[in-house]
Amino acid sequence: MPTTQPPPPIRSAQDFGSQIRAARLAQGLTQAELAAIAGVGTRFVSELERGKETARLGLALEIAQLAGVDLIARPRKGRAHD
Numbered sequence: 001m002p003t004t005q006p007p008p009p010i011r012s013a014q015d016f017g018s019q020i021r022a023a024r025l026a027q028g029l030t031q032a033e034l035a036a037i038a039g040v041g042t043r044f045v046s047e048l049e050r051g052k053e054t055a056r057l058g059l060a061l062e063i064a065q066l067a068g069v070d071l072i073a074r075p076r077k078g079r080a081h082d
Contacts, residue, residue, distance in 0.1 A: 010071070013051040013052065013053045013055070015051075016048075016051070016060065017048055017049040017050055018051075019069050020045075020063060020067050020069060021049040023064075023068045023069045024049075029067075031049070034067060037066055038059070038066050044059065044063075045063065
């Protein structure tokens with residue numbers, strides 16, 4: 001029985017964008033289709049997927065939800081900067 005690895009932690013805008021892109025592609029959606037579903041421009045989805053750090057958090061979270069990405073915040077073991 002194969003075990004699935006959990007996705008890597010999201011520690012940067014680029015990590016987040018990569019997860020959104022992977023989820024969008026897994027659903028067979030284009031950037032334009034996801035943008036239309038979310039009510040945003042294609043440019044926003046493109047910039048989000050590329051890890052642009054100035055993307056609006058609220059819209060980014062909405063795109064994640066629509067793309068099927070669950071975000072879970074959990075404390076890391078050890079010190080805060082580990």
